[in-house]
Amino acid sequence: MDSIQLSALPYLTRTQKEALKKGTLQTVADLLLISPQDLGRRCRISPLEAKSIFTAVCQNNSPQIRSLADVVDEQEQLCSTGDGYLDAALGGGVRTGMVWEVFGQSAAGKTQMALQLSLLVQIPVTLGGLSGSACYITISSKLPTSRLLQIVQAHPLLSKEICGLENINTIKSPTIPILLHVLSKILPDLIAKKATEPNSKPVKLVVIDALAELFHADDKTTTSTLVDRSHNIVEVSTLLHSLASSHNLAVLVLNEVSDVFNRGDPAEANSVGDLGYKQQSKWFGGADSVSGEANKEASLGLVWANQVNTRIMFSRTGRRRHLEDSFSSKRPKANGGQSSGDNDAALDDEAILIRRMSIIFSSVAAPCSLDYIVTAAGISVLPDEDILLRPEDAFPPSQPEPDHDIFPTSPGDIFPTDAMPSSQVAPLDAGLAEHDAQSETRRGEDEEWENYWNADDMSGDIYNSVALNGEEI
Structure with a gap:
């Protein structure tokens, strides 16, 4: 029912269908996920007409009881991240039908995760992929194609025969209206086209890099701008969830962090005894598994936090480790068998920069924290035993x-x-x-001097002869 096109409904008049098209409403799910008031504003129709459209759609699309045998093929699918430890922490991998968020500081590895998944989603199901393609939406940055080619060359699960740049579609959305148009019109058309073409891989992953950049343009924060921002966030989220559920694909949104300032205990200033936002946000806005991690929280506030199914935090720790040889030998090889990585991950002579990953909340996995590194092959989690020195x-x-x-x-x-x-x-x-x-x-x-002064092997005459001005007394 969710994927039924509104233009194909016989009980809607031509005028109603044209109004829905102007409001960028494509499917029944798009219509039912908004209120009649929002429908009237978006489609420029009267409240009475909006209510009549809702009534007609609801009466003719009531839920039907189905057998579980009929919905086996509609189950969620899992895409591997390319790392077994990370897959286990995420509940088996990145699950379709959900909105995933990765937030963190600059250079923490967020884009590495997105690029890695954009390639791994293309590999066959037998290898952990989904035999699909990816749509990569950028806000202000450019898609690093050279890095994608490096991951293909270095990762043991990837090769040019089973994945490549031709299965990654990208578009730039520098403003909120453009992003809404992409999510409501351009992307559904592309997904439908990929699904019908015999030699094309269906879209299984949508990436937005990075959503918070769209909300940096406001110079002054007022009640009006906050209300508009909340409305835009909910509208973007509605479109993302509609795409994820209608087409059984995974949505990955990259987000930024903001600083957390400690202004004292809010409980002391609250005479009523209710929990303040700062007290509650530490459970869903950030982590504190390592020093300094609690000083950052996800951007876009509480409204966006309620729109995602899984929230993951990436952090730079400043720690470095020399990994044991057994771990180095398991690393993906490139350049004639030599271990290679980014500027932070030289495995031979230099200590590797350790980063921290924390699953803040998830509907399919328990919260946890892991150390990881970034190499030429992408993100790799460090098990506890791998950061230890060898006993010898x-x-x-x-x-x-x-x-x-x-x-x-x-x-x-x-x-x-x-x-x-x-x-x-x-x-x-x-x-x-x-x-x-x-x-x-x-x-x-100190112990040596203490033993010297405690030793009773000096005679008392030594103190009777003291040299004063060079003369002995």
Whole structure:
């Protein structure tokens, strides 16, 4: 019922269909997801006419009871991210029929995730893909095609034979009206065309990079601008959910972050005892799994937070690690077998920059936090054991290696900081290791002087002869 075209309904008059077309309403779902008041404003018709259209559509499209055997083919599909650990954290991968949001700081890896999925959605279902194509909508940036080709070359699941740039459609939408036109007219037409062409892959992924940039133009924030922004956000969300449900595709929206300022405890200033927005937003607007992560939250506020099914935060941690050789050998190879990556991910001699991913909320997965890196092949999650040093590096041959059966799971418990070589820990940890080593040296010197002064092997005559002005008394 949701995908039924309004233009094909026989009980609507020609005048009503033309009015609905002017209001950019294409399907029954588009009509039922807005109120009669909004319908009148969008289609420039009277409230009485809007109510009559709603009544006619609802009476002729009432829900029908169906057997589960008839809806097996309509089940949600899963697209792999190319990383098994990340797929498990997301509930099996990126699920169709949903709106996914990834937000974070600049250079945190949001675009890497979108590019990665735009390619992996093309691979066969047997390899974890959806045998589909992607629509990539940019706001102000350009689609980095060179990076896409690099991922194709480096990722072990990808190749030029099963995926390529020809299955990624892109369009620029620098304003809100243009984006609404793209989502309501251009994109549905493209999806319908791809679905009917025999040699084309159906659209299975829609990416918006990045939605918050559309709302930076307002120089002054007023009640009117906030109301208009909320209305635009809901309208964009309605179109996105309609596309996701009608065509069984996944929608990925990239978002930015804003700073969180601590102005004291709102509970103390609230005499009524109700929870304030700042107290509630920490549960759905950001994360605090690592230091500094709680200082950022997703843009677009509470209205947009209620429009997404899954919210994921990407953060830059400033931490660096030397990964063990076993992890490096499992990395995708390129350039004649040499491990390659971006400027942050040199695996040979330099420590790799660690980033943090937190699933804030999701309708299909539990909240969790993971470390990840960005390489030539895209985003790769680091399991806990991969960021640890090898036992032989932490414990020299002169020291017995602890029993593996009593190994705890915490890196700090397995490899104490004072046992780590400073060259094998992150810069933030290296300072701590060097500080502990210096403290140990000073402690030894103090004990030596304490033993010297406590030793009772000096005679009392040594204090009877003191040199004053070069003369001995």
